[in-house]
Amino acid sequence: xxxxxxxxxxxxxxxxxxxxxxxxxxxxxxxxxxxxxxxxxxxxxxxxxxxxxxxxxxxxxxxxxxxxxxxxxxxxxxxxxxxxxxxxxxxxxxxxxxxxxxxxxxxxxxxxxxxxxxxxxxxxxxxxxxxxxxxxxxxxxxxxxxxxxxxxxxxxxxxxxxxxxxxxxxxxxxxxxxxxxxxxxxxxxxxxxxxxxxxxxxxxxxxxxxxxxxxxxxxxxxxxxxxxxxxxxxxxxxxxxxxxxxxxxxxxxxxxxxxxxxxxxxxxxxxxxxxxxxxxxxxxxxxxxxxxxxxxxxxxxxxxxxxxxxxxxxxxxxxxxxxxxxxxxxxxxxxxxxxxxxxxxxxxxxxxxxxxxxxxxxxxxxxxxxxxxxxxxxxxxxxxxxxxxxxxxxxxxxxxxxxxxxxxxxxxxxxxxxxxxxxxxxxxxx
Numbered sequence: 474x475x476x477x478x479x480x481x482x483x484x485x486x487x488x489x490x491x492x493x494x495x496x497x498x499x500x501x502x503x504x505x506x507x508x509x510x511x512x513x514x515x516x517x518x519x520x521x522x523x524x525x526x527x528x529x530x531x532x533x534x535x536x537x538x539x540x541x542x543x544x545x546x547x548x549x550x551x552x553x554x555x556x557x558x559x560x561x562x563x564x565x566x567x568x569x570x571x572x573x574x575x576x577x578x579x580x581x582x583x584x585x586x587x588x589x590x591x592x593x594x595x596x597x598x599x600x601x602x603x604x605x606x607x608x609x610x611x612x613x614x615x616x617x618x619x620x621x622x623x624x625x626x627x628x629x630x631x632x633x634x635x636x637x638x639x640x641x642x643x644x645x646x647x648x649x650x651x652x653x654x655x656x657x658x659x660x661x662x663x664x665x666x667x668x669x670x671x672x673x674x675x676x677x678x679x680x681x682x683x684x685x686x687x688x689x690x691x692x693x694x695x696x697x698x699x700x701x702x703x704x705x706x707x708x709x710x711x712x713x714x715x716x717x718x719x720x721x722x723x724x725x726x727x728x729x730x731x732x733x734x735x736x737x738x739x740x741x742x743x744x745x746x747x748x749x750x751x752x753x754x755x756x757x758x759x760x761x762x763x764x765x766x767x768x769x770x771x772x773x774x775x776x777x778x779x780x781x782x783x784x785x786x787x788x789x790x791x792x793x794x795x796x797x798x799x800x801x802x803x804x805x806x807x808x809x810x811x812x813x814x815x816x817x818x819x820x821x822x823x824x825x826x827x828x829x830x831x832x833x834x835x836x837x838x839x840x841x842x843x844x845x846x847x848x849x850x851x852x853x854x855x856x857x858x859x860x861x862x863x864x865x866x867x868x869x870x871x872x873x874x875x876x877x878x879x880x881x882x883x884x885x886x887x888x889x890x891x892x893x894x895x896x897x898x899x900x901x902x903x
Contacts, residue, residue: 477522480626480867483839484518489527490847491833492815499532499833499841504865506837525861525868527843531852534819534832535840535862536796537596538589539778540684540714540742543619544578544601544612545786546585546794554787558754559689563661565787571606578615585784585794586623591872592795593842595864596628598684598826600656603639603647613647620651626869630826632656632684637668644675654712655679658686665694673703682827683711688718691752691761701733710827714742714782716765717752727766731773740776740825743767743817745802747782747789767807778822779803779814797844797856804853811849839866 486499489512498515500508508515518524545566554565586597601612613633620629632654633647644655655676662668669685676683683704687697695718704711713734719727734741743765752763770777781799783789792798796818803814823831823840831840845859846852862870 476871479871480864480869481522482867483523483525483863485515485524486532486833486841486843486863487515487524487526487528488512489530489532489833489843492531492533492812492849494847497833501839501863501866504839506833506835506839508835509833525843527861529847530843530845530859530861531847531849532833532841532843533815533852534823534837535595535842535864536593536818537598537778537822537826537828537840538594538780538796539598539712539740539822539825540744540780540782541585541589541597541599542601542783542786542788543582543585543597543599543616545788546784547581547786549785549787549790552787556790559751559788562751562787567605569787570602570604573604573611575611575615575618578612579618582616582619583622586619586627586629589794589796590623590627590862590864591860591870592793592797592858593844593860593862593870594627594794594796595840595842595862595869596630596823596826596828598630598632598654600632600634600684600686601652603633603635603643605636605638609639609643610647610650613650613652617651625865627864628828630654634658634686635672637662637664641671641675644672645679648679648681654682654684656684656686658689660686660688660690660694660696665696666699669696669699670703673700676709677707680709682709685711685713687713687716689715689748689751690717691721691756691763693718695730697739698730698733701737701739704739705737710740711737712740712742712825715744715748716741717748717763719766719770720764721761722766727769731766731769731775734770735773735775738776740778741765741770742822742825743777743779743803743807744782745779745799745806746792749802749806750789750791762806764807767803767809771813776821776824777817778825779817780822795856797853800853801856811853814853815849839863 496512659669753760784792800814803809831838841863843861845857
C-alpha cells in the first residue's frame with residue numbers, strides 16, 4: 474500500500490517506549506502533546522493515517538541543532554582543502570567563498586537541512602558568513618530562501634557571522650533582511666575585546682539575541698568572562714559556542730569563569746566532532762580532546778546544548794548531520810552518560826536556542842523523534858536509520874532500512890526462517 478503523502482497530521486503514537494523504559498501511547502493535539510497514557514489506552518484516531526504504531530521504537534524529544542553552518546555544508550569535495558587546524562580551514566574557506574553564487578549556497582544548504590530533518594532534527598540554528606568579497610550578503614539571501622522553502626517542515630534560525638573586516642552597516646542590513654541573531658568570532662580578531670564589544674553594541678542597538686563563536690582554541694585569548702559581564706543585565710538571550718579554552722583552564726580559573734557564565738545565564742554549545750578535528754594538531758603526543766568543560770558546566774547548572782557544527786567542509790571533512798552521531802561522541806570524548814548525551818542534543822539544545830519545551834510530555838511542543846530500539850545504549854550506539862520525525866504534530870520524515878545478511882556456511886540453522894531479520898523500508902517516504 475502506498476504510504477500517505479508527507480507531511481501528515483498525527484493524533485496518536487501507539488505503543489512507544491520512552492527513554493525511562495515506560496510503554497505509552499502519546500496523544501497529539503495539533504502542535505502540542507495532549508496526553509501520555511499507558512500503552513493501549515489512547516482513544517482511536519480519526520483514521521489509520523492519523524496514528525503510528527511505534528512498537529519497538531523509542532520516542533524522545535526531537536533533536537535541535539544549535540550551531541550549524543549550512544552555507545558551508547557539503548563543500549569539502551568542491552574545495553578539496555588541505556586537512557589541518559582552524560587557521561588552515563579559514564584560509565581554504567575564504568579563498569573558495571569568492572567563487573560562490575547564491576544559487577550554489579541554496580542547493581548545498583537545502584540538501585543538508587533536509588538530510589538533518591530526515592534523521593530527526595526539527596530545529597536548526599545556522600550561522601551564515603557575511604562574506605569578504607563581492608556581495609557580502611549572498612549567503613544571507615541564500616539561507617533566507619532556504620528558510621522560506623522549508624517553512625512548516627522545520628524551524629530555522631539564522632545568525633549573522635561577521636568579523637573585523639565587515640562593517641556595522643552590513644550587519645545592520647543582514648538584520649533588516651530577516652537574520653535573527655548577531656554572531657561573530659571575536660577571539661580571532663586582531664583585538665579580541667574591542668571586536669567583542671563592537672558586535673555586542675550592534676546587538677544592543679537592535680535588541681537582537683547574540684550567538685558568538687567563543688574562545689575556540691586550546692590557549693590564547695579568553696573573551697567569555699568579558700562577554701558574561703557585559704550582558705549580565707540583558708533581557709535578550711546570549712549564546713557562546715565552542716568555548717574550547719574552558720577545557721584547558723586550571724581548576725580555580727575554570728570555577729571562576731563558570732561562575733560568571735552562570736550568573737549571566739549564558740547558553741553554552743559544545744561541538745565535539747568539529748573541535749575534535751580542528752584542535753590539537755600542534756600536539757603530536759598526549760593530544761588534547763579540544764572540547765569545552767562539559768562536566769563542570771553541567772554540574773554548575775549552566776544551560777548546555779550540543780551540536781555538530783560543520784559537516785563535510787574545510788572545518789570538518791566528515792560527519793553525517795545526525796544528532797545521534799553527536800550524542801555518541803559526547804559519550805566517548807566528553808564522558809557524558811547516555812541520558813546526558815541524549816538530553817544535550819535535544820532538550821539542552823532547545824533551551825540554548827530559546828525554543829519552548831518539547832517532547833513526549835503533556836503540554837510540550839510535539840517535536841518528536843522515534844528511533845528503532847528500546848534502550849538508550851542501543852539508540853546512541855546503533856543509531857538505527859529506522860526513524861519517524863514529527864514537527865508541530867505532523868509526520869515530516871520517515872525512513873526505513875531493508876537488510877539482507879547471508880547465513881554463515883556452517884550455521885546450525887536449517888531454514889531461512891531462522892535467519893536474522895531486520896526492519897524493512899524505503900528511504901523515500903518524504
